[in-house]
Amino acid sequence: MGDAIDGVVTEIQQPEAEYVAVDGLTVDSVRIAGKAHSLDGLTMLAGNKGKIQYTVTPEDATNKALSYLSSDATVAEVYADGTVLAKKSGEATITVTSEENRAFTQTFRVTVKEIAVEGIQIAIKKDSVYVGNSLGLDIVYTPSDTTEREVTWSSSDTSVLTVNASGQVKGVAVGTATITATSKANGSLTHAVTINVEEKPITPPVPVTGIELFHGGVGYVGGNEKVSCTVSPADATNKKLVWSSSNPDVATVDQSGNVTYLSAGKVTVTAKSSAYEIEGSVEITVKEVLSKTIALTMQDMKQTEDGYSMKIQCSASVTATLEENATVLYVTFESSNPEVAKIHPDGTIEGVGIGKTTITVSTSYDGETTLERFELTVAYPTFSEQFDNFALWVRKSFGHFGAFIILGIFAALTYHTFFPKSTKGKFIAFLVCLAAGFAVAGLTEIFQLPIFTEGRGCSFDDVILDFRGYCCSSVLIFGWSLLVSLLKDFRKHNGRLP
Numbered sequence: 001m002g003d004a005i006d007g008v009v010t011e012i013q014q015p016e017a018e019y020v021a022v023d024g025l026t027v028d029s030v031r032i033a034g035k036a037h038s039l040d041g042l043t044m045l046a047g048n049k050g051k052i053q054y055t056v057t058p059e060d061a062t063n064k065a066l067s068y069l070s071s072d073a074t075v076a077e078v079y080a081d082g083t084v085l086a087k088k089s090g091e092a093t094i095t096v097t098s099e100e101n102r103a104f105t106q107t108f109r110v111t112v113k114e115i116a117v118e119g120i121q122i123a124i125k126k127d128s129v130y131v132g133n134s135l136g137l138d139i140v141y142t143p144s145d146t147t148e149r150e151v152t153w154s155s156s157d158t159s160v161l162t163v164n165a166s167g168q169v170k171g172v173a174v175g176t177a178t179i180t181a182t183s184k185a186n187g188s189l190t191h192a193v194t195i196n197v198e199e200k201p202i203t204p205p206v207p208v209t210g211i212e213l214f215h216g217g218v219g220y221v222g223g224n225e226k227v228s229c230t231v232s233p234a235d236a237t238n239k240k241l242v243w244s245s246s247n248p249d250v251a252t253v254d255q256s257g258n259v260t261y262l263s264a265g266k267v268t269v270t271a272k273s274s275a276y277e278i279e280g281s282v283e284i285t286v287k288e289v290l291s292k293t294i295a296l297t298m299q300d301m302k303q304t305e306d307g308y309s310m311k312i313q314c315s316a317s318v319t320a321t322l323e324e325n326a327t328v329l330y331v332t333f334e335s336s337n338p339e340v341a342k343i344h345p346d347g348t349i350e351g352v353g354i355g356k357t358t359i360t361v362s363t364s365y366d367g368e369t370t371l372e373r374f375e376l377t378v379a380y381p382t383f384s385e386q387f388d389n390f391a392l393w394v395r396k397s398f399g400h401f402g403a404f405i406i407l408g409i410f411a412a413l414t415y416h417t418f419f420p421k422s423t424k425g426k427f428i429a430f431l432v433c434l435a436a437g438f439a440v441a442g443l444t445e446i447f448q449l450p451i452f453t454e455g456r457g458c459s460f461d462d463v464i465l466d467f468r469g470y471c472c473s474s475v476l477i478f479g480w481s482l483l484v485s486l487l488k489d490f491r492k493h494n495g496r497l498p
Contacts, residue, residue: 019062020058020060020061020062021061021062021100021101022056022057022058022061022063022064022098022100022101022104023057023058023061023104024055024056024057024058024104025054025055025056025057025066025096025097025098025104025105025106026054026055026057026106027039027052027053027054027096027106027108028053028054028055029053030042030044030050030051030052030053030084030108030110031050031051031053032044032048032049032050033048036053037050039108039109041111042108042109042110042111043110043111043112043113044076044084044086044110044111044112044113045086045112045113045114045115045147046086046087046088046089046112046113046114046115046147047086047087047147048085048086049083049084049085049086050083050084050086051081051082051083051084052068052078052082052083052084052094052096054066054082054096056098061100062100063099063100064100065098065099065100066082066096066097066098066099067080067096067097067099068080068082068094068095068096068097069094069095069097070084070092070093070094070095071092071093071094071095072090072091072092072093073087073092074087074088074090075087075088075089075090075091075092075112076090076092076094076110076112078094082096084110086110086112087112088112088114089112089113089114090111090112091109091110091111091112092109092110092112093107093108093109093110094107094108094109094110095107114146114147114148114185115143115145115146115147115148116146116148116185116186117141117142117143117146117148117149117183117185117186117189118142118143118146118189119141119142119189120139120140120141120142120151120181120183120189120190120191121139121140121142121191122137122138122139122140122179122181122191122192122193123137123138123139123140124137124193124195127193127194127195127196128195128196128197128198129161129169129170129171129195129196129197129198130171130197130198130199130200130201131171131172131173131174131197131198131199131200132170132171132200133170133171133200134168134169134170134171135168135169135170135171135195136166136167136168136169137153137163137167137168137169137179137181137193138167139151139167139181148183148184148185148186150183150184150185151167151181151182151183151184152165152181152182152184153165153167153179153180153181154179154180154182155169155177155178155179155180156177156178156179156180157175157176157177157178158172158177159172159173159175160172160173160174160175160176160177160197161175161177161179161195161197163179167181169195171197171198172197173197174197174198174199175196175197176194176195176196176197177194177195177197178192178193178194178195179192179193179194179195180192205237205238206233206235206236206237207236207237207275207276208231208232208236208238208239208273208275208276208278209232209233209236209278210231210232210278210280211229211230211231211232211241211271211272211273211278211279211280212229212230212232212280213227213228213229213269213271213280213281213282214227214228214229214230214282215227215228215269215282215284217282217283217284217285218284218285218286218287219251219259219261219284219285219286219287220261220286220287220288220289220327221261221262221263221264221286221287221288221289221327222261222289222325222327223260223261223289224258224259224260224261225258225259226256226257226258226259227253227257227258227259227269227271227282228257229241229257229271229280231273237275238273238274238275238276239273240273240274240275241255241257241271241272241273241274242255242271242272242273242274243255243256243257243269243270243271243272244269244270244272245259245267245268245269245270246267246268246269246270247265247266247267247268248262249262249263249265250262250263250264250265250266250267250286251267251269251284251286253269257269257271259284261286262286263286264286264287264288264327265285265286266283266284266285266286267283267284267286268281268282268283268284269281269282269284287365287366288327288328288365288366289325289326289327289328290326290328290363290364290365290366290368290370291322291323291326291328291363291370292323292370293322293323293370293372294320294321294322294331294361294362294363294370294371294372295320295321295322296318296319296320296321296361296372296374297318297319297321298316298317298318299316299317299318299319300314300315300316300317301316301318301349301376304377306375306377307374307375307376307377308374308375308376308377309376309377309378309379310341310349310351310376310377310378310379311351311378311379311380311381312351312352312353312354312378312379312380312381313351313352314351315348315349315350315351316348316349316351317346317347317348317349318333318343318347318349318359318361319347320333320347320361320363320372322363326363328363328364328365329363330363331361331362331363332345332361332362332363332364333345333347333359333360333361334359334360334361334362335349335357335358335359335360335376336357336358336359336360337355337356337357337358338352338357339352339353339355340352340353340354340355340356340357340376340378341353341357341359341376341378343359347361349376351378352378353378354378354379354380355377355378356375356376356377356378357375357376357378358373358374358375358376359373359374359375359376360372360373361373403466403469404437404441404466404467404468404469404470405469405470405472405473406473407437407440407469407470407473409473409474409477411433411436411437411470411474413477430474433474434471434474437467437470437471437474438463438467438470440470441463441464441466441467441470442463444466
């Protein structure tokens with residue numbers, strides 16, 4: 001409510017500003033080069049500018065904007081800010097009008113005059129030109145500030161020498177011709193110069209006498225660089241070169257001297273003159289790129305304050321990642337104490353004894369080596385880890401192994417029932433039973449892949465463990481059944497096997 005009252009009071013205290021109309025317009029003068037010139041008999045020189053000076057009354061009139069108009073803009077042009085530009089000789093009327101009230105208007109006349117030219121002279125630096133070459137001519141005017149600066153050009157013999165409207169002459173044939181300049185404003189003002197046209201001298205070609213290539217001598221596979229080249233002498237007429245590589249399998253070179261390194265080896269890059277039997281060459285040794293760093297990734301190891309640790313009789317691994325531009329990809333693994341931990345060429349580590357060892361991962365080339373080391377401690381499992389391992393053993397032994405023992409019992413009884421009761425039939429049923437058990441063990445492990453069961457994994461060792469449980473029961477049942485069948489056959493045939 002208070003804000004609303006304040007707004008009302010503000011509107012009362014600040015009434016709308018009163019509009020003040022224009023009641024008069026007076027054009028006082030035109031200011032040219034800082035000096036005010038009266039409107040009576042106002043004369044301006046072509047090219048000059050002047051600013052219209054005016055007075056609008058009253059002084060506090062709301063809208064003082066004016067518009068300007070020239071009766072002949074080709075003589076005197078007037079702009080929106082009141083600037084008058086004198087363009088060429090003649091007369092023009094300038095009209096100034098109030099935008100607020102067009103009844104207030106005033107005109108004045110301006111006469112534009114040229115600064116008459118009194119003399120012209122052709123300025124020439126040399127009086128000869130070769131056939132096919134051009135030469136520029138300039139005019140010196142008297143007085144120097146004349147506004148009548150246009151001239152016409154002519155040649156006394158265009159078969160020898162031509163000239164265009166800008167005073168540019170060109171030699172056509174051997175001979176002599178006269179070039180004349182005439183003032184357009186005053187035809188009596190002329191000036192002429194004589195110019196000789198000479199045959200262009202034939203310059204004998206400057207042969208290439210030497211080509212020298214510059215390179216550090218070493219490049220690296222996958223890189224590229226430009227071979228610097230100097231052709232002697234510097235003013236040789238034809239400096240075009242043909243570039244080649246002695247072994248494109250090692251390095252290639254384009255016709256600008258850019259070399260691309262492809263494989264390790266030696267290569268000679270040659271630049272030969274296209275016009276002369278001159279060439280230069282440089283031998284480059286291309287080397288493989290040795291990684292400056294090795295990034296290690298550990299698996300199945302725990303990081304400790306002084307390195308990493310793993311458990312005895314367990315395995316772990318280390319993976320080495322080289323720099324992206326490296327071309328030497330061979331990495332070696334070494335254990336300082338193989339009795340504590342053995343490391344294989346693929347980075348697999350086996351904990352074989354209690355203690356500490358230093359694992360070194362290195363890559364080498366051409367006498368240079370980059371390596372990374374870390375300390376590895378091999379220790380006994382803690383009680384909790386032993387308990388976890390025991391629990392895992394129980395789960396696998398009594399879970400997987402036990403479940404497949406039961407499965408083997410049902411499978412053996414089923415196949416025993418449905419196959420023929422003969423010894424041969426039981427033997428076939430036994431083989432089919434084993435194949436089915438191995439297939440089931442494999443399928444159950446496949447279904448533990450992460451794509452089927454999140455957070456799980458499969459291993460062939462688990463497949464074998466399951467199959468062992470299956471075999472324990474099925475082999476026992478079929479073995480007993482086969483033994484009984486063989487004994488029956490033995491008795492049936494009077495102590496002889498069928």
